[in-house]
Ligand SMILES: Cc1cc2nc3c(=O)[nH]c(=O)nc-3n(C[C@H](O)[C@H](O)[C@H](O)COP(=O)(O)O)c2cc1C
């Protein structure tokens with residue numbers, strides 16, 4: 001399976017084309033819309049999210065709610081485009097009226113300056129329009145489709161928030177949720193998309209204060225995936241390791257700066273006896289583990305345990321209290337441009353991270369098994385799981 005997205009943040013439309021989804025998959029547009037809504041929600045987002053009501057249009061590859069095996073085209077309209085007149089028109093000529101809202105003072109922490117240098121753009125709007133995380137809308141749409149595929153073989157994927165600006169959710173409180181469905185319900189109801197009500201309140205207070213100060217916040221998200229068969233990905237080469245592909249997919253999200261699996265950076269503080277997952281066997285389950293320090297990976301392969309990925313997002317770079325920059329046309333020192341912006345988007349990013357994990361897991365599955373028909377894929381996965389149990 002492979003996909004590509006296209007579209008500018010304030011352009012007319014966002015698009016994704018996905019190739020390689022098997023025929024016969026039930027495709028729910030409602031479910032995609034639900035995930036698009038989850039991405040839009042979250043405490044600390046700016047006014048753009050009040051303008052947009054992201055709704056998917058399925059334009060190809062699906063008939064009567066079932067995939068055909070042909071490329072699937074997904075489309076979302078940018079409602080904000082209506083406020084840009086011809087400034088963001090792909091077809092109107094460049095006139096003085098159409099060339100307003102130029103950006104010439106690059107924002108530190110954004111693609112603005114280097115993107116301008118690289119593509120020879122003097123109006124840095126030509127960079128920021130595509131480097132904007134508006135593009136993650138389509139990744140969430142693609143991820144949502146992948147989650148529908150994964151659900152067919154019993155895989156669930158959920159992203160949520162662990163920390164915002166230093167306020168941490170209490171890990172111990174996760175044990176009150178018996179499964180991902182319960183955890184999803186709780187985190188979907190939380191304005192900061194966390195499972196800890198006390199932390200949620202503190203996070204919101206901090207976000208309010210930070211907004212008043214004209215500053216921004218980052219944080220940590222976690223994604224858990226359950227039900228993935230063992231043996232997806234391979235130890236045989238650096239580019240076949242599935243944990244490496246997941247890490248690349250996560251760091252590919254705008255503003256993501258680090259990723260860890262299982263106990264992650266904590267491994268640095270513990271001896272090996274506390275870091276591995278001992279192996280057990282019984283007739284019922286075959287081989288199994290009782291711990292998950294390694295976050296579901298050994299040798300770049302899934303080991304049958306839940307996949308646990310954590311990742312850190314830097315604070316939003318656009319500040320209402322702007323940092324120093326230099327005008328690319330006059331070379332004079334100025335405060336950077338202020339574009340309308342979020343105070344924090346960790347809540348939205350948790351949904352994006354969930355989508356990126358779902359895309360990688362679906363791709364790994366489709367790399368390993370027959371991809372023509374969803375029913376054949378399910379039969380093959382069932383046979384494979386049975387073989388592993390008897391190993
Ligand atoms: C969901 C989401 C929303 C974001 N919203 C903003 C925003 O409103 N303002 C901003 O300056 N950056 C925002 N960012 C971060 C920038 O897109 C990102 O920092 C920038 O493109 C530079 O890329 P890099 O941080 O990966 O180097 C957001 C990121 C995500 C994932």
Ligand SMILES: C=C(O[C@@H]1CC(C(=O)O)=C[C@@H](OP(=O)(O)O)[C@H]1O)C(=O)O
Pocket residue numbers: 009046047048049052131132133134137254339340341342348
């Ligand atoms: C549009 C979205 O996020 C945007 C991501 C973003 C950035 O620089 O990354 C900047 C802001 O754009 P705008 O200036 O149009 O408000 C965010 O709103 C979205 O998440 O759908």
